[in-house]
Amino acid sequence: GAVVSQHPSRVICKSGTSVKIECRSLDFQATTMFWYRQFPKQSLMLMATSNEGSKATYEQGVEKDKFLINHASLTLSTLTVTSAHPEDSSFYICSARAPAGASSGYTFGSGTRLTVV
Amino acid sequence: RKEVEQDPGPFNVPEGATVAFNCTYSNSASQSFFWYRQDCRKEPKLLMSVYSSGNEDGRFTAQLNRASQYISLLIRDSKLSDSATYLCVVNDKGGYQKVTFGTGTKLQVIP
Numbered sequence: 001g002a003v004v005s006q007h008p009s010r011v012i013c014k015s016g017t018s019v020k021i022e023c024r025s026l027d028f029q030a031t032t033m034f035w036y037r038q039f040p041k042q043s044l045m046l047m048a049t050s051n052e053g054s055k056a057t058y059e060q061g062v063e064k065d066k067f068l069i070n071h072a073s074l075t076l077s078t079l080t081v082t083s084a085h086p087e088d089s090s091f092y093i094c095s096a097r098a099p100a101g102a103s104s105g106y107t108f109g110s111g112t113r114l115t116v117v
Numbered sequence: 118r119k120e121v122e123q124d125p126g127p128f129n130v131p132e133g134a135t136v137a138f139n140c141t142y143s144n145s146a147s148q149s150f151f152w153y154r155q156d157c158r159k160e161p162k163l164l165m166s167v168y169s170s171g172n173e174d175g176r177f178t179a180q181l182n183r184a185s186q187y188i189s190l191l192i193r194d195s196k197l198s199d200s201a202t203y204l205c206v207v208n209d210k211g212g213y214q215k216v217t218f219g220t221g222t223k224l225q226v227i228p
Contacts, residue, residue, distance in 0.1 A: 043220040105151045108160040
């Protein structure tokens with residue numbers, strides 16, 4: 001089936017530094033990937049839609065200069081949290097629409113738990 | 118009103134019980150609907166898509182009511198392993214348009 005690989009799975013960084021999270025579609029091409037954030041006991045919140053070869057589309061309230069998204073190839077999208085602060089600590093998950101023929105719906109990366117200290 | 122609403126629970130049910138969750142959505146133009154399961158501190162995984170005619174997968178049955186704008190998930194003969202949070206997911210349009218998650222309903226199956 002469609003597999004999305006995300007890493008790192010866990011990262012601890014100092015306040016003010018930047019962190020890059022990678023999301024790869026392993027056995028299919030994903031022209032579009034989605035980035036979500038999930039705070040404890042809350043739902044997944046869509047942050048942005050990553051489009052291969054073009055600019056990402058950000059949801060209202062998400063700072064595009066803080067959360068840099070790059071989708072340079074059909075199998076790789078990256079999210080960089082710049083100048084991270086403790087309030088950015090969260091669970092970040094990417095997903096892509098499963099290709100035709102696979103199970104329908106969206107397939108998710110395993111998530112990245114970011115802790116900013 | 119939230120775009121996708123679910124009762125957060127928790128639903129505490131004994132093994133073998135039947136339990137049902139509902140999810141309401143506000144956008145009447147929504148086209149695709151899914152139920153996902155999320156275990157604690159893990160990524161969501163697709164449980165089943167929801168079709169207009171209703172669909173069943175083993176102990177799980179999903180229904181869609183477009184007129185009332187809700188979807189439901191029925192779990193029969195609950196197992197301990199069913200304990201998780203169940204997320205209702207709505208896609209506003211076909212293709213790659215906006216996907217909205219409900220807050221999830223927590224299920225705890227008790228021995």
